[in-house]
Amino acid sequence: MGVMLIGIGVYGMIIGNFSRLMMLKGKYTQERKEKMNNLRHSIKYYNIPFSLQNRLTPSTITY
Numbered sequence: 219m220g221v222m223l224i225g226i227g228v229y230g231m232i233i234g235n236f237s238r239l240m241m242l243k244g245k246y247t248q249e250r251k252e253k254m255n256n257l258r259h260s261i262k263y264y265n266i267p268f269s270l271q272n273r274l275t276p277s278t279i280t281y
Contacts, residue, residue, distance in 0.1 A: 254275065261271050 257275060
């Protein structure tokens with residue numbers, strides 16, 4: 219009986235930590251998107267040359 223309770227507790231901790239990691243990943247992804255959007259708006263506002271724009275923003279990200 220005691221072994222089953224320990225197993226349930228460990229299982230609950232694993233599931234809880236996994237769901238916490240997924241929530242944090244989503245939070246950091248959203249923050250990064252907001253920062254990239256702010257950077258893009260600043261680039262347009264200040265008319266940064268295209269050659270410098272390519273160095274400032276990753277080319278793989280398209281919104």
